[in-house]
Amino acid sequence: MKAYIFPGQGAQFVGMGKDLYENPQAKELFEQANEIVGFRISDIMFGGTDEELKQTNVTQPAIFLHSVILAKVLGESFKPAMVAGHSLGEFSALVAADALSFEDGLRLVVARANAMQKACEVRPxxxxxxxxxxxxxxxxxxxxxxxxxxxxxxxxxxxxxxxxxxxxxxxxxxxxxxxxxxxxxxLNVGGAFHSPLMEPAKVELQAAIEQTDISAPICPIYQNVNAHPTTDPAVIKQNLIAQLTGAVRWTQTAVNMIADGGTEFIEVGPGNVLQGLVKKVSRDVQTSSASLA
The missing domain is CATH 3.30.70.250 (Malonyl-CoA ACP transacylase, ACP-binding)
Incomplete structure (x- = not known):
């Protein structure tokens, strides 16, 4: 079974998504994104500096755009049996799996990035x-x-x-x-992500999530806070809200996806860090199974 996984913050690189821009559908989505975020984020992605790309209000939507637009370009070949995303990647996964519209997903990611940045400034x-x-x-x-x-x-x-x-x-x-x-x-990060110190960001993002339409995805999504699969929009919303102050349980997510039949893990977006993590989890699962045999 194919499992599609979506990376989070840290996977960005200058030039990301530039090859996709040649595709008419991708170009249209990039230009739509530029209007939504209020600046030409595509220019920063394709040819900006590392420092520009590291800004939270750029990094998060940039990774989201690379992942989601790549999934859209894949078209009919994008047929996941299950999806998951690491932190920010959970929003990409939801859009790719048709639970969130492209526009709503991007607006939430922008709101998330801004809320997290504010929370980081409150306390070092x-x-x-x-x-x-x-x-x-x-x-x-x-x-x-x-x-x-x-x-x-x-x-x-x-x-x-x-x-x-x-x-x-x-x-x-x-x-x-x-x-x-x-x-x-x-780590060289701006704040304590996925900790109680993100509570101000959680409160701010909660209002935005509650006002956003979320549909049942085309396949189960394994969410960060509990590593369990769901297709229930109400549960998805609750877990998205809890995510900012809750832990990203990626190890447990990979274990559960493998146990539920995930055999081919395809990373959609910049880099291949998540595939490497899944391989380590898979080896650990195999070692544990062998020791019990």
Missing amino acids: STMAAILGLADEVVEQICAGIEEVVVPANYNCPGQLVISGSIEGIDKACEQLTAAGAKRALK
């Missing part, structure tokens, strides 16, 4: 990648720190990103390194 915060520790160890250490610090992205076995206040992240990195982490690397 950051994230860190923790490599080489079991999820349970990371969870336990984070829970014992008084400052805000939580598991944010369960990317694959042995790779978990934590999120929180600068003080909380510093303490957690120190303790996690002492506990045997191969690396505890602070």
Whole structure:
């Protein structure tokens, strides 16, 4: 079964989507997007600088556009049995699976990016990648720190990103390194995404999501907050709202998609990071199955 997966923030690169612009349908969608966002985002995507592309209000809609327009260009060959997206990628997945219109999806992504940027400015915060520790160890250490610090992205076995206040992240990195982490690397991000510090953004985005029409997708979508499949528009909305302060459970999502028959994982959008993560999850599942046999 084909599983289509959609990347999130960090997958961007200068020149992304430029090849798609030659397609008439893609060109029309890019020009429509330029009008919706209020500036020529396509120009920044195709030939801007890294610094311009790194701005949150550019990065998120740029990745969304690359993914969604690529899915549209695929046309009839885009026949997913299941879809999922990493963080921002969940919005791309919903549009590609016909649960959200292109226009509404882009407006939500723009609203999300702006709300997250505002929340980042309220309180300095950051994230860190923790490599080489079991999820349970990371969870336990984070829970014992008084400052805000939580598991944010369960990317694959042995790779978990934590999120929180600068003080909380510093303490957690120190303790996690002492506990045997191969690396505890602070990330160059503007804030504590997928943590309680995004509550102001969640409140702002909730209003926008509740006012947006969401239909049943053409196939199940495995959502970040619980890694479970759904086609229920009401559930999809609830999970989208919870996503900003909840963890991205990508490891669990990949496990569930594989268990439900996903055999071919196709990444739609810039890069192939998610395919690499799924392969690591798949190897872990196979190893676990072999040890139980």
